[in-house]
Amino acid sequence: MSKWHFVTDGFVKNNPTFVLVLGMCPTLATTTSAINGLEMGLATMFVLILSNIVISLIAPKVPDKVRIPVYITVIATFVTVLQLLMQAYTPAAYETLGLFIPLIVVNCIVLGRAEGFANKHGVGESALDGIGVGLGFTASLTVIGLVREILGSGSAFGWKFISGDGILAFVMAPGAFLVLGFLMVLFNKYLAKK
Amino acid sequence: MSSNSDIAHRGRIVSITPEVTTVEIVSEPACSACHAKGLCSLGDATVKQVELPTRGWDNYAVGDEVQVILRASMGHKAVWLAYVVPLLVMVAVLLGTLAAGGSELLAGSLAIGAIALYYVLIWLLRGRLRNEYIFNIKT
Amino acid sequence: MGKVTFSRGGIHPRDCKYARECAIEELPLPKTVYVSMVQHLGAPAKPLVAPGDSVKVGQVIAEPGGFISAFIHSPVSGTVKGIAPRKNLAGDPVMHVEIAVEGDEWDPAIDRSGDLVTDIPDDKALILGRIKACGVVGLGGATFPTHVKLSPPPGKVADCLIINGSECEPFLTSDYRIMIERPKEVVVGAAIMQKVLDGCHCVIGIEENKPEAIAAIRAAVAELGYPDIRVQVLRKRYPQGGEKQLIDAVLHRQVGSGGLPIDVGAVVQNVTTSFAVYEAVQKNKPLISNILTVTGDKIPAKLQHNYLFRIGVPLSFVMEQAGGIPDTAAKIVSGGPMMGKAVSNLDATTVKGTAAVLYLSEAATRRQKESHCIRCGKCADACPMGLEPFLLNRLYKAADLEALEKNAAQDCIECGCCLYSCPAHIPLLDHIRQAKGQVMGVIRARAAAAKAAAEAKKQ
Amino acid sequence: MDNKKYIVSPSPHIHADISTTSVMRDVIIALSPAAVVAILVYGWAELLVLLVSIVSCVLLEWAVTRWMMKRPSTVGDLSAVVTGLLLALNLPSAIPLWIVFIGAVVAICVAKLPFGGIGQNVFNPAITGRVFLLVSFPAQMTNWTPTPGFVPVPDAVSGATPLSLLKEALKGGSTIPQFLASNDFSMSSLLWDIGASAGELSAGALLIGFIYLLIRRVVKPWIPLSILGTMALISVVFHTVNPDIYTGPVFNIMTGGTLLGAFFMATDYVTSPMNVWGGVIFGVGIGLIDMMIRYFGAYPEGMSFAILLMNCTVPLLNRWFHQKKYGRT
Amino acid sequence: MTQTVIWTVAILAVLGFLLALILFWVARRFKVEEDPRIDEVEKVMPGANCGGCGFAGCRAFADSAVKAANMDNHYCPVGGDEVMQKVASILGFTVTAKAPQVAVVRCNGSCANRPVVNDYDGAASCRVKAALYSGDTLCSFGCLGCGDCVAACQFGALSMDPETGLPVVDAQKCTACGACVKACPRHIIELRNEGPRGMREVVRCVNKDKGPVARKACAAACIGCGLCMKTCQHGAITVADNLAYIDYTKCKLCRECEAVCPTGAIHGVNFPRELDKEAVKKRIADRKNKEAANG
């Protein structure tokens, strides 16, 4: 129970998308549908959990000045591993997410959590934190993807409920910004009670 | 509340001589504009020292909090010298070499070399530059 | 020479000069007058009388309180009742000398005859001395002591005296009546000032909507035959009478920011000032009376007047004599509708610069609800100073003093064109006036600091 | 004296007889000839599009300001009517009405109110609505089948604007003369072809409206002049170089949304520069971008995109250009 | 395959080595680092960035506090002692508690007390109004009622009471930042010690006119009669320019002045019980009698 909050915080209080506003690029680029958002979220979560664990393990031994490069190296390693795994086992997803898989390296959420959390906490807590933030990120991306998919394609998770097209702008670039902007308003209004 | 043409930073005076007042300022990383910076300290903020001419009638003491001002045009000039010109040099050398039939490796190396050369040049001119950038303490 | 006008901005309000046909009447004397010690720009005057003193018309009762200040004379004969603060028309307490009127006994040194004296004294110092001793101040609105204006600082030369007969504000007709009824005196006054300024050119500028005045002044100029005085017809456009605009219109010169007309070789004086100068120099008559217009929109003709009044008469007395306040009046303004001051205290007294009592109806004057700026640019188009009032308004709200200064808030002449033209009914000038004040404060503080620093260096 | 409470305020004490509402009313009056022509030619369908557009804009603005923003409603200033009117005049008459509604939602609830409502939006609401629809519903937005009108119009057959037909042909590799020959058109008949958005329909009606605005001093002519001038100049140059694939100035000015955009949309106070020179640059930019899109882009014409793009530059133009101040150089 | 792995290792090792070298240089060059405590301090700050402390914002405050030798010049009025304790504990200082303050409105010229005599129609701004004239009532000192102070308060602690036309302070929300004090052109708002359980005694008037004039302008005006000053045993009240003022550092909340004020210009705030004027007056009279008897 006591450690639960490490997981739940990531959803509302520390929501990486709506509260921390980090990792905007994948958030905007890959949410053309709920599934894509979900996949991106999970991919990020994979790297997040593993890097959080490893970094919380090695942090005590790393000299201050090479902290960041060491973390980047560790993260980049997991990203590369992820790339290889996805190429091998989920090639379709790898193709749709494209450039944004390698860019997980520079996703501020991953480095940010490494720096701001894993750095100072034990392995267990860091893993939980990774799960929480990862889930929060995944949930946000899925929601954004879902909204864009419903409005833009008239379908949800690939299930089409209207014939014909949706409002195409929502699956294009402007829709990404607009949906995120309006969801942020809703989030601030209804979820983020100070 | 400063007007748009100036860049202002808060700093603290660390030393005063009859000619030069040295002020220490905290330079922010790009993420400092980001409101989540509390969670992430990627670009370590670094403390930088800035030297400004001491003005007779200012009555400041070591340790005072002051605003250091740089005219935005000066800042633009600095960006120009430090980044834009070397960029142009690099691109020019690179495309030039390629046009002249050089190999990509050669062109790339020359371009990077050109930047190095450019920086050496700046280094030779450092005395001149020193007097170019006038900071001021906001009153 | 065709009609001229200033080069930018300006508006065209309906001129509403309903009182133009009302000849100047002399206002009777009240039982008591209250003479304010703050009747001019600059330092307040210092009273020279004490309660119980008896005074004659034209007797000095206060002396200048500084370099930029003026003498004040008793407008009536009688006994000084008291010297005490009294509320001015804004309700703020100001020192007044209260005089109980007894008869109408004039200082014998004053020439009260109606004869026109056209010979101008030769001695410049004598002329200036008389202008100063008679407490003449500008009657075009700013009440700046005239003798100061007529003594250019060393190194500055006036090459053109402009007599301002534009009276561009709607409703006002006092300058118009003066030009029609006393054209020769006005011209002689101009010639006197021309002489003081070492015989520079003199241009009398009059707006095109006053053809009778143009004709009268032209005839007087021709008849009196002073050299180098001409009448210039001006296009009807507010604020043609603003001195910066007038100089632009007549001379095509622009006074720099923070500069004075004399910097471009011009001196601007109002026609009524010119008349006062005539009376002071030729008749030794101090500035104890002036002309005011009582007018307003939607009021009967019988309430419209042009009065010759003694300075110090309470406004309430003027209004009573003029037939009482009409029921339609929702706002009472001292001065014109563009630059005049709303009267909150009807018991306030008239001063040297009082030019009108204006009754405005609710419909004409009530401000409409403010809405958001629609960025139509009408305010900027209207601003005769080329400012951008919408921007100044925004900067004022953001309290960005530096940007306000850069965008020249301090240059605002408070003409009101911006507020007049704004379709969103934004109180632009209300805010810009505040902004101007703040910026002027900064500029003054900076100048003072620089001066102190320079002096510290010297030592 | 008496106890009447007189009004006191700083000067000036009188005000010109204009208000935001009166300005907007003038724009509506100026647009009505074009709207009337459109209704005559396209009939009930057009009338419905106009009604739905205006009513939704007004109702949305009212509802959102009152219920969501909790501010006094601003529908009284009529700006939402102008937005609705302009949006409708930019749409084909055959468009489904629910799409019109979506356009109104975007115009009012995305482009206008989130920025704080009238006067504060940085993008032209009607154009944002239209571009959004253009991108989202390309098929419906380019279906220019004329709906039956109240007055008979000869040759009311075309299903596309001359521009999009021509664009298609040119993209397909043919030349203008070939296109004219194969479609049995002459250049001048193209100009008067009625398969067009309502607003494009009658240059005359638009011009009358614009002259009204000029006379009423609601707008100044610099922006439209610089747009049309730039377009004419570019077309002359390209057309002279290669008349086979580049259309000429008259065609470019008379077709598409050029006139409606230049007269009524690029001149929107809120989303255009305040200063004359800023306005000229704004206009030149619009002309340039529109011609670039016409000649090289995917869309048959680009007035809306050009205006929206130049809207992005307005704050910068306002910053760089100031009017000349008295006594300062 | 193995070759690939070997190259992988080699390349990365070389890269790592080079990077380490570079970073070492960086470390040497950019020696000083920002004190991490700045972030910590900033985190406990209220984050209003109101400038009430005299610094450019919370971070500037934190930055300065971290470098300061003691906490003398650092006080966050918004966070108050609670926050200052936290800051001090981060930095290892001690702070002396400052009495909590609150904004007090010193005008009671409500619509009922102070008749409106003209109709102000300019910009709804006290500053503009004050610059124009003496106001729409006969009192040229009192509240102008346009709410500049309300606009200045970032904390929503001020609101205009539609009944009285006067601002009211929500003591709960007020952080004593002083923004309203600066905003008011009539200097009506003042910061005062909150008093025990929020109780305080205030002269709610700033009119410096002579008694009759003041009285004519406002039924609740202080007429400068001096009764309160004579009554107060603690020397907390002074009368100057026809106006009484209670020094809150001396006031002992006995409420005697309140009882004797003929115009009701003195107000007790947050007292648990209604003031029983007669009882207090009696008490004063008794005391006076005793004093007279004694000496």
Next chain:
Amino acid sequence: MEYFLIIISAIFVNNILLAQFLGICPFLGVSGKLSTATGMSGAVCFVITLATVVTYLLNQYLLVPLGLTFLQTISFILVIAALVQMVEIILKKISPSLYQALGIFLPLITTNCAVLGVAITVVTKDFSFGGAAPHMLNLGQATVYAVATSLGYGLAMILFAGLREHLAGCDVPKAFKGLPIALITVGIMALAFLGFSGIV
């Protein structure tokens, strides 16, 4: 001609921020003030181009021959991080005053998606301009692409900074203040930029 098309495409049609979604975080962060945004654009331009050239060479002459392209991500990010740091040291070394001026004017440049994104795109994606057959960019084209892309970044950033300075003075409803309204603004900008589609 191909260079020209690359430039038009990268600045307008496929704008890195508005169409490709790279470097959004600093875009949202640094665009509050126009002068800083301008300066930042210059710096980003330099860093992106330099990084692209170096990583291109690294890829072409080391990773590809050795069959190690799967190391792109990890090696590129390390090289880019090192480059940025090195430029800072060099600047400080050669002209402290210049460096001071920069430091006070600009936030430190941080590596972000944009730099890595362009570097990776250049070495992994096929391009085709003006009907030419699809191909990988050569070094010259890659450089032009990098410069143009970062110019596109600068353009969007400067326009956006202008808009944001304007928005600062607007009476934006509370719930929309800050990022939401900024995002909506970018959204409409992206909508406007769609007008360029199909030009190249």
Next chain:
Amino acid sequence: MMAAASTLKNMVLCLTLVCLICAAVVGVAYAVTKEPIDAAAQAKTTASIARVLPESDATPQEGSVRVGGTDYKYYKVDGAGYAIISTTSGFGGLLSLMVGVAEDGTVHNTTVLSHSETPGLGAKCTTDGNFISQFQGFNPAEKTLAVKKDGGDLDAITASTITSRAYALAVSNAVDVFHQLKQGGQDDE
């Protein structure tokens, strides 16, 4: 938790070590996934070929041919025909198709390998049944491989003429490649 001091030795050691370990991890991952990756790529190709050509037991033979200055990769499946990879410029970028041309010169089927068309518009070339089915069994000898707007026989995807045109062009190019292969007979490797 005290971090090690930032001395040169520590830093170099630490970073090099980390790099070494990471390299090892990546290397191992690479080694482990190499086969599945190749297999996945292979599977995709095989699946695509299977989709565009009639069923056949023969193993596809990879080849490459140059037509009109462009290199085309193709797979020859004995008895079934050729699966040709053909790339053109669509609306948003490159549109890469695999086109199966049966031995008799008719198009058997097509499939999209990669594209960057606009979702909802051009991207429908992967899903729009009406559009895709037009190519199945298309006989270039009888009909013209172009959209109707260009005088051909194909219905374009709604509001996506450009994509449709690119698609048609890619197929048409593939048919040309097929004829070249038939004529030239052999690979020109």
